[in-house]
Amino acid sequence: MGHTVPELSRVGTVELLDHxxxxxxxxxxxxxxxxxxLHGFGDDKTGLRAIGDALCPAGSVAVYPSLRAHGTSPAPAWGYSPLDFAADVQRILDPAAEPLHVIGYSYGALVAAVLGVALGPRRISSVALLDQSFERLPERYEADEWAEASFLKWHYDYHHLLDALENLGIPVLSVVARQSPVVPEAERTRMLARSQRGGHFSCVVTEGTHQSFLRNSATGIIEKFYARFMETCT
Known part of the structure; x- marks a missing residue:
């Protein structure tokens, strides 16, 4: 990938994510x-390294950011909506590089969906969303150290991002862990029904908890998704 984007840090207007x-x-x-x-809350740029090592082919590049307030990335006092996180990531991407296949886990999946809609198919080739809800669930709000992010996630409905990605022609995979409480049963049912309609959206329910499926099945499911992607492009 090119080296134009890091020049932003030299003018002193932004602090770029560690990546x-x-x-x-x-x-x-x-x-x-x-x-x-893109990792989830409480993790850092190493969180999805095993998946990238297994799937990123020789001759290509894998980009691993630590999202804001994670790892050694900047931690501003406020600005923790999915749009803020996505803007941070956009700053470290080279607009002249080849399109990217994006994988987002947990909150990182919401950031991945925002990026896909914002940047479109010229920059984003596909989006894999790992165990994340996109519907409004205000009862899940928690006033902890992530209070702002929790409010902006659970009080707003983001399922329209899935509509937008499909309308843009960007293939989307949603992986739901069966023993995870993150995606409610009703939303899971709607995702599976959406997947049955055909088009650019597919949903897979896999065994495991929110954490364990990353180790046990996520890589294989994403690999099959990429195989289908390549079939449609040939």
Missing amino acids: DRLPGTATGPGAPGSMLL
Whole structure:
């Protein structure tokens, strides 16, 4: 990927996210190109490294940011909506580079969906959303250290992002962990029904908790999604 974006930090107007850009090493079936991997709350840029190592092919690049207030990335006093997180990530992307296959886990999945809609198919080739709800659930709000992010997530409905991604022609995969409480049963049912309609959206329910499915099944499910993506492009 190019080196134009880091020049932003030299003018003193922004603090960029801490992030790694690593060459792909996968030699088997995997992503059809370069990748962007977005972790969830409480993690950092290493959180999805195993998935990137397994799927990012030689000759491509995997980008791993630590989202704001995670790892050594900037932690402003406020600004924790999905749009704020997405804007941070946009600043570290090279607009002249090849389109990216984005994977987002938990809150990172919401950020991934925002990015896909904002940047469109010229910059985003596909979006994989790992165990995240997109519907309004204000009863889940918690006034803890992530109070602002919790309010802006659970008090707003983001399912329209899925509509927008489909309308843009960007393939979307939603992976739901069966033993995880994150995606309510009713929303899971609606996602599966949406998947049955065909089009650019697919949903897979897999065994495991919110944490365990990342280790046990996520990579294989995403790999199959990429295989279907490549079939439709040939």
